Each structure stands twice: as structure tokens, then as C-alpha cells.
Amino acid sequence: MSRKKIALIGAGNIGGELAALIARRELGDVVLFDIPEKEGVAKGKALDLEQNGAVLGYDATITGTSNWNDCAGAEVVIVTAGVPRKPGMSRDDLLTINLKIIRGVAENVKAQCPKALVIVISNPLDAMVYEMKKVTGFPRERVVGMAGVLDAGRFQLFLAREMGVAVKDVRAMVLGGHGDTMVPITSNCTVDGVPVAQLIAAEKLQAIVERTRNGGGEIVKLMGTSAFYAPASAAVQMAEAFLKDQKRLLPAAAYLDGEYGYRDLYMGVPVVIGAGGVERVVNITLTSDEKAMLDKSAAAVRELIEASKKL
Ligand code: APR
Numbered sequence: 001m002s003r004k005k006i007a008l009i010g011a012g013n014i015g016g017e018l019a020a021l022i023a024r025r026e027l028g029d030v031v032l033f034d035i036p037e038k039e040g041v042a043k044g045k046a047l048d049l050e051q052n053g054a055v056l057g058y059d060a061t062i063t064g065t066s067n068w069n070d071c072a073g074a075e076v077v078i079v080t081a082g083v084p085r086k087p088g089m090s091r092d093d094l095l096t097i098n099l100k101i102i103r104g105v106a107e108n109v110k111a112q113c114p115k116a117l118v119i120v121i122s123n124p125l126d127a128m129v130y131e132m133k134k135v136t137g138f139p140r141e142r143v144v145g146m147a148g149v150l151d152a153g154r155f156q157l158f159l160a161r162e163m164g165v166a167v168k169d170v171r172a173m174v175l176g177g178h179g180d181t182m183v184p185i186t187s188n189c190t191v192d193g194v195p196v197a198q199l200i201a202a203e204k205l206q207a208i209v210e211r212t213r214n215g216g217g218e219i220v221k222l223m224g225t226s227a228f229y230a231p232a233s234a235a236v237q238m239a240e241a242f243l244k245d246q247k248r249l250l251p252a253a254a255y256l257d258g259e260y261g262y263r264d265l266y267m268g269v270p271v272v273i274g275a276g277g278v279e280r281v282v283n284i285t286l287t288s289d290e291k292a293m294l295d296k297s298a299a300a301v302r303e304l305i306e307a308s309k310k311l
Contacts, residue, residue: 003060004028004243007071007113009105010080011042011064013225014121017232018078019049023060025236027243030062031070034081039066074113076239079132081105082122084226085216094123099308102128106135117242117277119235120145120253123226125178126301127308129253130266140255141277147178148251148268149234150227154215155184158208163199165191172196173251174212175268176297177304182268183293184209187286238273245275254278262298265305 006022008015011034019030030049034042043064050062063070071077082098102122109118109132118138120129129145136143151174160167169192176183186205189196196205211218219227241248254271256262259281270282286294 004076005031005071005074006076006078006239007031007033007074007116008078008080009033009071009109010082010122011038011045012080013084013228014080014232014235015042016045016049017228018080018235019045019062020052021232021236022239023049023053023058023062024056025240026058026060027236027240028075029060031074032062032064033068033071034064034066036066039064042066068108068112071108072112074116076119076242077109077113077116078119078121078235078239079105079109079128080121082128085123085220087220087224089220095127095304095308096311098122098124098128099131099311102131103135106132110136110138116142117239118143119238121231121235123178124304126253126266126268127304130255130305131308133255133266140257141279143255144238144271144273144278145178145253145266145268146231146235146238147182147253148174148270149237150231151178151182151184151212151215151268152251153230153234155189155208155212158211159189159191159196159200159205162204162208163191163196165199170196173270175251175270176294177267177301178253179297179300179304180213181293181297181300182213183290183297184212185286185290187290188284241273242275242277247272247274247279249282252278254281256281259283260294260298265298265301267298267301 011032032042046062046064122128133143156170172189173185272279
């Protein structure tokens with residue numbers, strides 16, 4: 001049985017970290033793709049990571065390229081192509097620049113990787129993943145956006161630090177659009193099954209919800225570009241769930257066709273990821289406050305999608 005091929009479109013900060021994680025976890029062979037002007041970077045990172053394999057002892061071929069033919073037949077495509085946020089820029093400011101890039105990428109994915117599961121990371125996420133599905137025409141099971149795992153990771157970390165408990169014992173979800181309107185779900189958030197409301201004061205919880213919403217911006221402000229370690233790990237978790245048919249329940253940006261009352265929209269909801277890609281959207285019960293926040297978030301995402309239709 002040959003190794004799986006995983007194409008990473010964009011060999012920047014997240015692309016490089018994705019390649020490193022995938023190689024180390026031996027999920028398959030990696031193709032690290034970037035534009036011709038950045039081919040040297042893609043090739044250099046690939047070579048460095050192959051040499052890293054000599055030291056660490058993992059088996060993976062890593063190819064740096066700017067030739068789409070090298071991505072042909074990939075089982076998984078992870079897209080980070082685009083520009084990251086700069087200080088003062090919102091994810092939505094990125095729309096015009098990254099929309100053009102994603103359209104070109106989607107045409108090539110359609111031609112070269114017609115059977116792939118496509119995981120989109122580029123921002124503004126919900127609009128980018130919507131465009132990817134639209135241009136490729138792939139079924140909704142095979143086009144998904146990475147945001148919820150990352151946002152939930154941030155939420156879980158802040159909660160764990162506040163409560164003084166291990167982060168792995170905190171389970172929480174963040175739904176909605178990957179922007180300022182995202183909805184950290186507090187009603188079903190637990191520490192090893194214990195509802196967080198029993199362990200943390202309401203105002204502290206609210207402050208953590210706010211910090212989570214600004215979690216990406218906090219890092220942009222500190223280092224002048226967007227985060228890359230946790231975003232890469234989150235996307236790899238999704239890719240691994242698909243490649244190993246793990247049936248993991250994860251929050252991810254999925255195409256909604258009536259679920260939660262929304263149609264023709266990509267937004268963060270709980271999904272099951274297995275060999276079939278996004279095998280199903282899971283309906284969970286939300287409080288009326290949470291549903292109202294989700295409605296607001298859906299409206300913001302719809303606005304973004306409508307704006308991109310005009311560009
Ligand atoms: N095809 C392939 N790669 C492209 C294209 C394209 N058409 N256009 C740009 N790129 C490449 C850039 O050359 C760059 O190497 O995408 C890479 C992006 O890397 P970084 O600038 O380091 O950005 P990164 O931090 O990896 O974030 C990428 O993910 O989280 C989002 O907001 C973030 O949209 C941004 C994306």
C-alpha cells in the first residue's frame with residue numbers, strides 16, 4: 001500500500017508547521033506548494049524537514065514545488081494560501097486579497113486533486129471555504145474549514161489557566177463564524193464532566209469568552225503576524241481524523257443546508273470527521289442566548305459571503 005499524499009497549498013508559517021507535524025506523525029508524503037516567487041522557500045523547508053527526518057527517524061518524502069502537477073492525486077489538500085493578518089487588520093479586511101488567491105487555488109485543486117478532502121485555513125475563513133466549495137463543485141463532505149478546533153483550544157487554555165486544572169481535562173466548543181462574532185459555548189463546557197459553571201465565577205467566564213473571541217488578534221498584536229503552531233495542529237487533527245477514519249466529533253466550518261436553521265452558508269458547527277470527510281453535522285441543544293449569538297454570527301458570515309459574491 002502506497003503512502004498517502006498530502007498537498008499543502010502555501011508554504012509560509014502555517015504551511016511549514018503543517019509539513020513538520022504531518023511528517024513527524026507519519027501521516028503520509030507531503031507536497032509543499034507555493035507560488036513561483038516562493039519556490040525556493042518551499043524547496044528549502046522541504047529539504048530541511050527531510051533532514052529533520054534523518055535526525056528524528058520518521059519516514060516521509062517532502063517535496064517543495066510551485067508546479068501544480070506535483071499535487072496531482074493528493075488525498076488531502078490543506079490550503080493556507082493568502083496573506084496573513086497584519087496588526088490593525090481584521091480577518092474581513094483580508095477578503096479582497098485572499099478571495100482572488102483562493103479562486104485560483106480552487107481551480108487547480110479541482111483539476112489536480114478531484115478526490116481530495118480539502119481543509120481551508122485561509123482567512124476570512126468562512127468566506128474562503130465557501131468559495132472553495134463553489135469553485136471546485138466538490139460535495140460538502142469534502143470541503144471543510146478549520147477554525148473551531150483552534151478557537152476551542154484557545155477557550156480551553158484560558159479556562160484551564162483560570163481554574164488551575166490540566167488543559168486536557170477541559171472540554172469546550174466554539175461555534176459560529178471565525179471572527180469577532182464567534183460563539184464560545186459555555187452551557188456544555190466541562191472539566192472532566194463537571195460543568196464549568198460550578199468551578200468558575202460568571203464574570204470570569206465572560207471575560208474568558210471575550211478573550212477567546214479576540215484570541216487571534218491578541219497574537220497578531222504581539223508578533224505582527226498571525227498564529228501558526230496551534231492553527232497547524234488543529235488542521236492536522238482534522239486531517240488525521242479523515243485519514244484514520246477516527247469519527248472524531250470536532251467543531252469545524254461546514255456547509256449548512258438547513259442544519260441549525262441556516263442554509264447555503266459555511267459556519268462552525270459540531271461535525272463528525274471520518275473516512276467520508278465531514279460525515280455529518282451534529283445538532284446539539286443550545287441555550288436561547290447561545291442560539292441568539294449564533295444567529296448574529298450567521299448574519300455576519302452571510303454578509304461576508306454576499307460581499308465576496310460582488311468581488
Ligand atoms: N498559491 C499558493 N500559495 C500562495 C498563493 C497562491 N496563489 N498566494 C500566496 N501564497 C502563499 C504565500 O506566498 C505565503 O508563502 O501563501 C503563504 C502564506 O504564508 P504566510 O504569509 O506565512 O501566512 P500564514 O501565517 O501561513 O497564514 C496563512 O492562514 O490563518 C490564515 O490569516 C491566515 O490567511 C492566512 C493564512
